[in-house]
Amino acid sequence: MPPKIPFNRPFITGKEIEYIASAISSGGIAADGHFTRRCAEFLTDRFSIHKVLMTPSCTSALELSAMLCDLKPGDEVIMPSFTFVSTANAVVRAGAKPVFVDIRPDTLNIDERLIEKSITEKTKAIFPVHYAGVSCEMDSIMEIAHRHKLLVVEDAAQGVNATYNGRALGSIGHLGAYSFHDTKNYVCGEGGALCVNSPELAERAEIIREKGTNRSQFFRGEVDKYSWVDVGSSYVPAEVLCAFLLAQLEAMDEITARRREVHQFYLENLAPLEERELLTIPRVPSGCQTNYHMFYVLVGDARTRDDLMAHLKQNSISAVFHYVPLHNSAMGKRFGYSEGDLPLTEDLSGRLLRLPFYFDITRDEQVRVVTTLSEFLVQTKAARPGRQQL
Numbered sequence: 001m002p003p004k005i006p007f008n009r010p011f012i013t014g015k016e017i018e019y020i021a022s023a024i025s026s027g028g029i030a031a032d033g034h035f036t037r038r039c040a041e042f043l044t045d046r047f048s049i050h051k052v053l054m055t056p057s058c059t060s061a062l063e064l065s066a067m068l069c070d071l072k073p074g075d076e077v078i079m080p081s082f083t084f085v086s087t088a089n090a091v092v093r094a095g096a097k098p099v100f101v102d103i104r105p106d107t108l109n110i111d112e113r114l115i116e117k118s119i120t121e122k123t124k125a126i127f128p129v130h131y132a133g134v135s136c137e138m139d140s141i142m143e144i145a146h147r148h149k150l151l152v153v154e155d156a157a158q159g160v161n162a163t164y165n166g167r168a169l170g171s172i173g174h175l176g177a178y179s180f181h182d183t184k185n186y187v188c189g190e191g192g193a194l195c196v197n198s199p200e201l202a203e204r205a206e207i208i209r210e211k212g213t214n215r216s217q218f219f220r221g222e223v224d225k226y227s228w229v230d231v232g233s234s235y236v237p238a239e240v241l242c243a244f245l246l247a248q249l250e251a252m253d254e255i256t257a258r259r260r261e262v263h264q265f266y267l268e269n270l271a272p273l274e275e276r277e278l279l280t281i282p283r284v285p286s287g288c289q290t291n292y293h294m295f296y297v298l299v300g301d302a303r304t305r306d307d308l309m310a311h312l313k314q315n316s317i318s319a320v321f322h323y324v325p326l327h328n329s330a331m332g333k334r335f336g337y338s339e340g341d342l343p344l345t346e347d348l349s350g351r352l353l354r355l356p357f358y359f360d361i362t363r364d365e366q367v368r369v370v371t372t373l374s375e376f377l378v379q380t381k382a383a384r385p386g387r388q389q390l
Contacts, residue, residue, distance in 0.1 A: 005369065007318040010182045011255060011359035015247035023243040031236040032216075035243040042249045043178070043193055047161075047168035051196040053209050056237045058157045058179030058192035062090035062127075064235050065153040065175045065194065067208050068201050069125045071096040078118050079127040079155075080110040081327040081337075082345045087127055087155050088326050096124070097335060100327045102342040106283040107131060108352075111344075112140040119148055128173070129155040133185075133293035134284055135164035138172045153177065154195070160186060161252060162291035170195040180245055185255060185291055188245035191237055209235040258359050259292035262366065266295045266355060269370045278377040295355050296322070297373075302350035304380060309353055311376045317369055320354050 023035055036054050043052040055061045071077065073095030079087055081100035088098040099118050104111045108131045115126065126145055128136040138154075145152045152173035156162075159169035160178050170176030176195035180188045194209070196202045206216040212232025217223045248255070266281075273279050280298040284290050299305050305321065312319045325345045327337035339346065355369055 002316050002368070004316040005318060005356050005361070005365045006358070007320050007354065007356050008183050009358040009360065010187050011248075013247045013251040013254075015250070016244045019243040019247050020240050023239045029239045031239060033239040033242075035239055035246050036237065039242045039246050039249060040193070042246070043195075046252075047171050047195075049168070049171045049176075049195045049197060050199055051202045051205070053194045053196065053205055053235075054237050054242055055192040055194055055209070055235045056241070057190050058155075058177050058181065059086040059090070060235045061177035061192045061194040062086050062153070062155065063093060063233070064205065064208055065177060066090040066094045066096070067231065068175060068205055069094075069151050069153065071124055074122060075124040076120060076122040077125045077127055078110075078115055078123060080129050080345070081325040081332070081342050082108060082131070082323050082349055083129040083155065083326065084157065084323065085326065085329075086157075087129055088331075091125075091127070092331075097122075098326070099123070100332070100337065100342060100345075102344045103131075103348065105344060105348065107134050107136075107285065108348055109134065109136040110141075112137040112144070115141065116144055116148075119144075119150075123148065123150060125151040125153060127153045127155055129157075130159035130162065130169050132282060132296065133158050133162040133169075133291040134282070135159065135162060135169055135288045137285075138164050138167075142172065151175070156195075157181075157192075158184065158291075158293045160184065160291060161256060162293075163289040165287045171197055174198040174201065180248070185259060185293055186245070186248040186252060188241045188248065191241050191245055194235075204230065208232040255359060256291060259357075262357055262359075262361055263290075263292040263295055265363070265366050266357075266370070269366075270297065270373075273374055273377060276381075278374075278381060295357050296352050297355065298348065298351045299353065299377070300351065304377075305351050305353050307380070308373065308376055312369075312372060315368075315372050317372060318356060319369075319373075321349075322352055322354055323349060325349050 040052040071094035075096040077091040078099045154173040154176035156170035157179035162169045178193040180191035207230045212230045215226040218226035
């Protein structure tokens with residue numbers, strides 16, 4: 001049996017332990033210390049964001065965003081069904097209803113052309129999700145939101161350091177949410193950030209994040225004591241998480257350059273299979289700059305995807321599917337959805353397979369992935385000449 005190729009392996013820069021030790025020795029490991037501030041400053045400056053607040057996870061940032069949107073029972077929020085459960089959970093926890101919209105076949109992002117017909121008098125916000133580090137069509141989404149007086153929260157969990165028309169993902173909507181989970185490009189195990197792009201939301205964001213208190217203003221000397229002033233929760237990360245993360249952020253350019261190499265190898269070596277109509281490779285629209293978060297392929301049908309995944313596993317290669325559409329889940333059905341409601345989401349999610357992708361994957365390992373995948377698809381096409389076309 002050949003050595004196993006994992007789907008993901010977090011990259012360690014070498015400075016993480018040094019920074020964590022520094023945080024511990026300083027005695028300030030609880031929250032909002034030196035390293036937390038430095039991470040926030042890095043993201044604020046690099047991506048031209050009005051204010052960044054570090055959070056324990058992207059889920060926390062999304063929940064905080066939903067609270068800032070003042071969602072109430074009966075409100076509606078438009079989003080794709082092809083996303084992680086946290087996007088929907090954030091609004092459901094506030095009593096609002098997720099309104100799912102189908103996705104584009106080229107990027108697997110929410111189809112901006114379908115958003116407006118889903119807007120009702122109950123709609124309060126749009127939560128676009130930037131899939132695989134490729135931007136949604138944000139100009140159109142922001143224009144729709146402006147006309148209908150809606151807030152836009154970018155779920156940029158996969159989009160840190162990607163851009164749309166020169167603007168960083170997470171910096172375009174009224175709010176944005178980042179993830180630093182260990183499956184992402186820049187990691188700290190679990191971690192996130194809230195991007196506040198509308199200045200009028202910044203003060204309340206601080207208060208909600210600090211359990212509903214004005215503690216941040218107190219430490220800046222703006223009030224003589226702090227107390228409970230609003231609804232809130234504990235959305236402040238431990239200092240050691242941000243110590244780890246700072247080492248990652250400082251290596252952002254190095255990490256991105258290496259991931260670009262991995263992405264480009266797959267792109268070039270799988271293109272011949274696309275020419276033979278054995279699979280489809282990802283597309284990056286004009287004006288979008290990806291951060292090379294992942295590499296996925298779309299094959300002809302769900303059976304082929306599942307058989308290919310099993311074949312790769314038999315050859316010690318871990319490739320995985322992605323989201324099960326939320327509208328088809330048990331919770332989605334409670335909101336009145338059923339199979340067939342979002343045909344593109346259902347079709348594409350069933351044909352998608354993510355390939356091993358991480359900083360230190362070797363060229364030989366990538367060759368193994370491409371060779372094993374190619375041999376299977378060629379043989380499958382010969383065995384099933386009448387199967388669904390791409």
